[in-house]
Amino acid sequence: MIRRRFIFLILILLALYGDIVFGVARVPIFTLVLCGIVFIYEFISSYIYTSR
């Protein structure tokens, strides 16, 4: 579980770096999309594991 969250943190930091280097929009798009995916995954995974 901790390793998974560590990987998510690394991915979010990479997305943030990409937004700083390549960002031309007013919001950090890559970071937002990745945060959304991580949030949905974390939210859904708790229901997946409890139903087993």
Next chain:
Amino acid sequence: MTYLSDRKRNKRKYWYYSIFFIVCASIIYFWPVFRTHIYPYTEGATVSYGETKGWFSNTFAQVYSYFSSRNSLLEKNKTLSLTIERLENQLADKDAHLKESIMLHESGTVHEESTLVMYPIMQDVTHVYSNIILSKGFRDGIVEHGLVYIRGRQAVCSITEVYNRTSLCTLFSASNQKVEGVTASSSLTLYLQGAGGGSYIAEVPRDSIIEIGDTIYLKSNQTMILGTIIDIARDDQLSSWYVYVRGVYNPLTSNVFYMNQ
């Protein structure tokens, strides 16, 4: 696992979600300031990306030309040479007219402008165009609020941030950006609001002398084109009409940008 310890774990989970949400919201809210401070340290990566991108597209063009027939390449070369010659003639002609009119107005002193050529390192190819990262910065003579245009003296953006080797240019057609334009035919002033996607919307008084197809020029520099009127919403029950202007910027075809120094 008992119910009580599970409740503690859920409470901790909600704390994590709340902190995560607050951090995301803070980053979004303070993003322009945050990015402006951090970007100078990562500028090297942006420049390297621009150079690598250029190298890849040049390599691809070379591989393609290696496998193309010689005749087709010669034909293409000839067409391009003729186009260059025609454009150089047009430019020289316009330059001569411009110098003549400057000399008539300013008794004898002609100011020679040099033009900076820039390439986009990063463009937003979605329909939410707002900014472009250009390949020139402080050390190339880029200044803030400089006017950037594409071929045919078509204004697209204004420099908002300047760094050492790159600069950020905000499009006139970015959402909620405002720019003043004038029509060629009736010299009517339009207050254009960027609608994203390279387009503008303006409100004009009813019965204004304005037609579809009119060219809109930048009010502060009337040698620069902003766009063309593509539609006018005429509702006689309202006191004003809405004018839709198609801007000149297209991230797929705009590959070279210019700025006068």
